[in-house]
Amino acid sequence: MYESREHLQTLTEIRSLMERSSKFLSLSGLSGVSAGIVALIGATVVYMRLRTDVFDLLSYQQLDLYDNADHQEIRSFLVTVAIVVLVMALLSGSYFTIRKAKRQGLSVWNASSKRMIWALAVPLITGGIVCLALLHYNLLWLSFPTTLIFYGLALLNGSKYTVRDVESLAYCEIILGLLSLFWPGYNLLTWAVGFGVLHIAYGLTMYYKYERNTA
């Protein structure tokens, strides 16, 4: 009986090593929370600037009312906000993940994190270029669901190299993005839910599931 337990333990250890060596598990839940907060702030800034009814914001008809100069201005405003939100979310997200890796005594820049970043980057950059094209043709409202859909696809791709739970977040983002396509009046709202609320909910779930005891 004693020997059997020893062999079982060996199998458990092998399983854990296989997982630890092939996946990036230092991704912190707090990274999700901070990215979500940054996104909510960004959405609020856009809402305040455009000062339209939240349920009617950026609908196709609404944007038709603006003339070309307005379009130009709104476009550069949205691009600026989007870039600031992206950079801030990445910075704060990286901070918490690096902190977690340090506490675990692991390096952040290893084979598995490189694989994860590459898996995330390809769909994300593709989506970014698609959005630039949409903006180029003045299809502002379409760029909101597009960011959600491509972000979801990026997460789905990256989830293979990190905690499995990212997969659920990915499906939520994709579904929300697709719904948003057929619901053009609610673009800013769905965007805020996708990048803000979902990130915060996911981050808190991760934090309580994996980190509360070790933090």
Add this chain to the structure above:
Amino acid sequence: MKDLLAQFNKAFESKARLNIMSVLMVNDSMSFNAFKELLGLTDGNLATHLRALEESGYVAVQKQFIGRKPNTTYSATDAGRQAFSDHLTALEEFIRNM
């Protein structure tokens, strides 16, 4: 019982060697330093185990330079993969028959 134990591979008697092989089963290749971090072994200890696995023909070594720094990576050979999965099967059988 003796029959089952005969299936256990001598090369994997040490836990460190079994651990090295499990890492190489899911990673195409792994550097010496990555092993060190993952398994928490000392340089000398790790090198001895890796050399033993190399001599059994279960692990292949690739030496190259990144700039001027030597970088040694290890990967599992086909024989190593086969031996590892046979060993796991034997472990499973053993537990099932207890």
